[in-house]
Amino acid sequence: MPREHTAAVILAAGKGTRMHSDRPKVLQTLLGETMLGCVARAAAGAAAHVITVVGFGADEVARSHPELKDGFVLQAEQKGTGHALQVAWEAVRASGATHCLVLNGDTPLVGPDALQELLDSAADGADLAFLTAVLPEAGAFGRVIRGADGRAAGIVEAKDFDPARHGADTGEVNTGLFCLSVNAIENILFSLTSANRAGEYYITDLVGLAAAEGMKVEALRREDGADLLGINSPAELAAAEERLRARIVADLLASGVILHHPQLVVAGPRAVIEPGAELFGPCRVLGASRVACGARVCAFSCLTDSVVGAGATVRESSHLTEARLQAGSDCGPFARLRPGAELKERAHVGNFVEMKKAVLGEGAKAGHLTYLGDTEVGPGANIGAGTITCNYDGQNKHKTAIGARAFIGSNTALVAPVRVGDEAVIGAGSVITKDVPEAHLGVGRARQANIPWRGRKP
Ligand code: UD1
Ligand code: CA
Numbered sequence: 268m269p270r271e272h273t274a275a276v277i278l279a280a281g282k283g284t285r286m287h288s289d290r291p292k293v294l295q296t297l298l299g300e301t302m303l304g305c306v307a308r309a310a311a312g313a314a315a316h317v318i319t320v321v322g323f324g325a326d327e328v329a330r331s332h333p334e335l336k337d338g339f340v341l342q343a344e345q346k347g348t349g350h351a352l353q354v355a356w357e358a359v360r361a362s363g364a365t366h367c368l369v370l371n372g373d374t375p376l377v378g379p380d381a382l383q384e385l386l387d388s389a390a391d392g393a394d395l396a397f398l399t400a401v402l403p404e405a406g407a408f409g410r411v412i413r414g415a416d417g418r419a420a421g422i423v424e425a426k427d428f429d430p431a432r433h434g435a436d437t438g439e440v441n442t443g444l445f446c447l448s449v450n451a452i453e454n455i456l457f458s459l460t461s462a463n464r465a466g467e468y469y470i471t472d473l474v475g476l477a478a479a480e481g482m483k484v485e486a487l488r489r490e491d492g493a494d495l496l497g498i499n500s501p502a503e504l505a506a507a508e509e510r511l512r513a514r515i516v517a518d519l520l521a522s523g524v525i526l527h528h529p530q531l532v533v534a535g536p537r538a539v540i541e542p543g544a545e546l547f548g549p550c551r552v553l554g555a556s557r558v559a560c561g562a563r564v565c566a567f568s569c570l571t572d573s574v575v576g577a578g579a580t581v582r583e584s585s586h587l588t589e590a591r592l593q594a595g596s597d598c599g600p601f602a603r604l605r606p607g608a609e610l611k612e613r614a615h616v617g618n619f620v621e622m623k624k625a626v627l628g629e630g631a632k633a634g635h636l637t638y639l640g641d642t643e644v645g646p647g648a649n650i651g652a653g654t655i656t657c658n659y660d661g662q663n664k665h666k667t668a669i670g671a672r673a674f675i676g677s678n679t680a681l682v683a684p685v686r687v688g689d690e691a692v693i694g695a696g697s698v699i700t701k702d703v704p705e706a707h708l709g710v711g712r713a714r715q716a717n718i719p720w721r722g723r724k725p
Contacts, residue, residue, distance in 0.1 A: 268386040268446075274364035275310035278351045278470075279314075279372030280305055280322025280342040291324035292650060293372035294331055297508035298515070298535040299553035299571065302498065305326065305375035305536065307335055313382040316421045319372075320351045347467025348443075349459040364449060371443040373497040376507055381495055394451035394482035397422075398442045400492020408437055408440035408496060409471050411486055412493035419486035421475030426464040439488065441471055442495040451482055496714035511536065543573075549625060559594075568599070579610075590622070611646070625656075628671065640664070645671035645689060653678040663693065671704065 283292020293303035303319070310317045319335050321328050322342040329336050329594075342354045352369060359367050366389045370380060381398055382421065388396035399411050407425045410434055414420045422441045423433050430436060455476040459468045463672065476485050489495060498504050515536060516529050523542030526532050531548030534540060538552045543560035546552065550564050553570035558564060560574040565583045573587040582599030590604035598604060598616040607624035610616060614627040617634035625639040628646035633639060635652035641664050642656045654675050656667040665683035669675065673687050676695030688705030696712045705708035 268366050268390050270313065271315045271518070272363075272365045273368060273386065274318060274359050274362040274366070274367040274449075275314035275370060276318045276352060276355045276359060277303065277306055277317065277370050277372050278348055278350055278586075279306075279328065280325075280345050281372075281375070282323040282345070285497070291328055292498075294324070294328060295504055297301060297375055297504060297511055299551075300375070300532060300535055300537070301331060302375040303332060303372050304337075304513070306370050306372055306377060307332070309379065309382060310368065310370055310534075312379050313386060314364070314368055315358075315365055318355050318358045318362070320355050322351075345381075347461065347465070347470060348470040349456075349468035353456060353459070353468070356453070359449060360438075360442045367445075367447045367449055367452070368488070369445040369447065371441075371497050373499065374443060374495055374496065378442065378513060381442075381444060381489060381491070385444060389446045389448065389484045390488060391572045392483055393485040394448040395477045396446045396485040396487060397474065398492065398495060399439050399488050400442055400496060401437070401439050401488060401491060403438065405436055405438045405440050409443075410436060411439040411441055413437075413439075414484070418478070419484050419660060420478050422469075422471035424463065424465070424471060425470060431504070439486075440492075440496070443470075443497055444495060445470070445473075447473070465636040490567055501683040510593055538558055555697070565599070568593040573604070574611075581701050587693050596627075609657045639667075641683065642667040643668065644669045645673065647672040648674070650675045651677035651679065651695065655680050657682045 279293040284477040286295060294301050299632045307317060316337045318340055320340050321344050322345050331460055340355045340358050342351050342705035362426040370377060385396050403506050409422045409424045410428045411419060412421045412423055412716050435650050453472060459472050461468050474484060478479060498507055511680040512533055514530055515534050520526055525545040528548030532546050533551040535553040537554060538556045540558045544558040545563045547566040550566055551569045552558060556570045556573050558575045561578040563580045565581060567584040568581050570587045572589045573589045575581055576592055576594040578595045579592040580597040585599035585602040587604045589606035591607040592610045593612045595613040601618045602616050603621040605623040608622035609626045609630040613630045614630045620633050620637045623640045625642040627644045630646055631644050631648040633650035637650055637654045638656060640656050640658040648669050656662050657680055667681050667683045668686040669687035670687055670691060672690050674692045676693050678696045680698045682700045685699055686702040688703055692708045693699060694710035698711045701710055
């Protein structure tokens with residue numbers, strides 16, 4: 268089924284009462300990614316149009332996922348999964364798609380294979396295809412009912428399931444992943460009723476309706492079906508997060524990434540870690556981070572949306588967010604690199620150094636106890652211990668520029684906006700409020716006076 272002819276509807280309007288949290292359930296995270304983000308990535312891989320049904324906490328969902336906002340449809344009242352699809356239908360129609368994938372927003376482990384199987388079934392002529400799992404304990408999931416011929420005849424929600432009426436529990440359950448022919452399903456979608464224990468419009472009733480109409484219905488059993496089921500509780504979220512973590516770590520090892528204590532390595536699904544990179548657990552590499560071949564990330568470090576270039580090292584207990592380490596540079600232990608921090612080739616940042624929107628030039632060093640904010644440091648410069656760029660005047664942020672091979676003495680305050688020229692030297696303990704020209708010594712402190720005194724005789 269071509270991607271252009273496919274729309275995906277993500278059902279994400281529910282509160283998720285069983286999570287016991289005020290946060291909309293689809294915004295709960297695993298490995299630093301929201302459940303909705305995981306589902307939306309899978310959906311976008313298979314479908315050109317992604318429609319998300321939002322309701323509970325819609326504003327919060329929009330803030331977390333601005334990239335999905337254009338495809339939002341509001342389900343003001345949550346009257347069930349079938350009602351959610353009804354609300355989205357106009358958008359499905361408007362997309363011009365011939366087929367519609369339906370995904371629940373609480374199934375973050377869904378991957379491309381599962382969606383491909385559904386699309387293949389649709390290409391073979393199925394009007395309604397859905398994926399099933401066989402569980403030892405079917406619990407609260409919808410039960411799949413098959414006729415004597417083995418074909419799916421319906422889905423009965425757990426609350427309504429009665430062995431006397433529906434036959435013995437086979438443990439086969441609905442994963443909630445559907446592929447629907449837009450033209451065929453339109454004929455039955457609006458005849459759903461809420462005549463069930465929960466009083467909700469169930470998308471699952473489409474199966475019985477479609478079968479009764481003589482449509483082609485396919486219930487496809489998946490070996491990995493348990494991974495496709497919705498997450499409803501903190502325990503299920505923790506279990507899914509651990510399964511995803513272990514899967515990613517196994518893939519990294521297979522690809523040639525060197526992992527120490529792999530059971531303590533956390534790498535997010537969007538992180539790119541090249542073969543030949545080396546990670547020491549416990550550590551976390553999250554978001555859109557990249558770690559190049561030959562780079563090292565040491566224990567207790569946490570990287571989010573950060574890049575570590577070839578041969579660069581993040582030493583122990585460092586914290587990087589939207590930061591870049593170019594080839595051969597290093598930071599830490601205990602470095603804090605905030606958004607816009609960049610270390611050029613072979614630059615070095617030592618312990619208790621914080622950088623924000625600051626670039627340290629090639630081979631430049633800031634070894635100890637320093638804050639560099641809104642700052643550009645030239646190549647080969649040395650920033651002494653305790654240097655502080657005073658970038659904030661209480662209202663606005665200002666820039667500091669430090670030239671190539673400049674030497675900033677320890678315990679210097681650089682009051683921005685201020686420039687220190689190439690090859691300039693700043694005396695230790697200075698408060699620098701005026702620009703220092705190239706190759707000048709800048710000193711801004713009280714001159715030492717040695718005054719005769721009686722001494723400290725007993
Ligand atoms: C659903 C299925 C069940 C299946 C299970 C798999 C139905 C009726 N039941 O049950 O057969 O075994 O998933 O995980 O579909 N939502 C809306 N609007 C609503 C209600 C729900 O958008 O009015 C969204 C929720 O945010 C959630 C998804 O739909 O992301 C599924 O809803 P949920 O309440 O979790 O369904 P389950 O009871 O788990
Ligand atoms: Ca669910």
